[in-house]
Amino acid sequence: MKLGFIGLGVMGGPMAQHLLRAGHELGVWARRPAAAQALVDAGAQSFPTPAALAEHVDVMFIAVTAGADVEQVALGADGLIHGARPGCVIVDHSTVAPATARALAARFAARGVDFLDAPVSGGGAGARGATLAIMVGGAAGALDRVRPLLDVLGTTIVHVGASGAGQVAKACNQLTMVAAIQACAEAARLAAAHGIDFGRVRAALLAGSAASRVLDVFGDKMARRDFRAGVEARLHHKDYAIAMDAAARAGCPLPLSAPVWQQLNALMARGLGGEDTAGLLRLLEMP
């Protein structure tokens, strides 16, 4: 099967490598050719535009940052829509607004092309280890065709529903996760304020009802004061705007997420956006 991949960053780079290693013919396009070099060295073919790449492939993967980036790659002057052949499946791993995903799916459906929104959770480590959780919105038939490829990238692939449903699930993921990170940071701050080692608190809590993946992973980073990015906080900040806008559109109150969002705003203002979201702890230390 001929595959294409656009967006070869922290997430997309290792994902594309997995597909190549699984024995597929892979084409790539990158705004900066240097970004594609590692893949070309590994045997991928480089194309001059997204349209030229799309013409060549059966399945197209996208993993870029924001909705505007996806729209540019998909619908821009040399975008995928000008090259994709009927029957092609586009799998978008980027995190964008559900409404954007639905609009893109409709545009491609008119050309006989299936567009799946397939955002992921698991960060750079999950991409490198091929252990991502992938939440998919779109036609079940299209997912069936690409599922063997997604199995190469992740361990949990869930068809959540129609177009946009994958992005709704991702918004839920981000709200749940960052609120938990904030709670973890507050616990760490409280422990420190009483002169207690948070590492011990965390160890005790992990055995009880407050145990969670976030307490395990982010609690550990906080205890060790390691604020280097896994996932940069600025990306959680970006995703929060998507989630909060989706909530407002639906008339859906999110009373806890709202102040967490404000903490992320403050994190950005303090210049901590390039660090890990565990930096929410640092924010509590510098009021």
Add this chain to the structure above:
Amino acid sequence: MEIGFIGLGLMGRPLARHLAQAGHALHLWARRPASLEPFHDVAATCHASPAAVAAHAEVVFTMVADAPDVEAVALGVDGLDTGAHAGLIVVDMSTIAPAAAQRIGARLAQRGIEFLDAPVSGGEVGAINAALTIMVGGKPEVFARVKPLFDKMGKSVTLIGGIGAGQVAKACNQILTGVGVAAVAEALNFATRSGVDAARVREALLGGFAYSRTLENHGQRMLDRNFKPGFKSWMHQKDLRIVMEEAHRLGLMLPSAAATAQMFNAMVGSGLGEEDSVAMLKLLERMSGRDD
């Protein structure tokens, strides 16, 4: 003066009539022709497009719901810009994002059209009584030319700064009124559920540091259980969305406004969107286990 007016809803209709009553000739366009009916008794010409309105007017006012509506009227097919002559002044009284106002102002400037953002506060009653607060952004000399017209619509007319500054002031206004109406609703609900006469609490508090226009007016309407708009909750929700998007963009922490915005989400989601923002009281009563 030849004046264009587009957006003849709850707010726009009385404002346009004030201008006609002051002796100005109105040039109108509306998406729905029914909106033009209340103007058969004044000096008003109805046109086929915003472009035609722009061709006949020296100043055009717009008063519509949201930024895409302003953009469609000002810059869309047959928009104001296509009919405009050099020196035309477009005054947008809608509430939209400051960045959107700046974008529209820049686009119009390319065509030699002057632009003011002039959002208002005071609701339908303020519009009917020509008692609005008008917050203006734009060039001082353009403001000076439109000021006599603003004075026919409002009592407090202030030039805040450059284009977009009026919308910043309006965003501040919506933070204060949104958080304020939520606070008044919480206080009155607290009094009632504590077995105390909320009307007496309001009366007592009006004499102290908790006095506010919101406690006085909105508080009274809550006690009267008068939830007719006024200012519809879905519009306040929209305005707080603008505020929160700006806060996100600027890296600003607005925890009280953020919480209040969620209350307005809940109002819209639970069917209170068409009622006045004082229906915040109903939401709190329901969330506290009492149905109205």
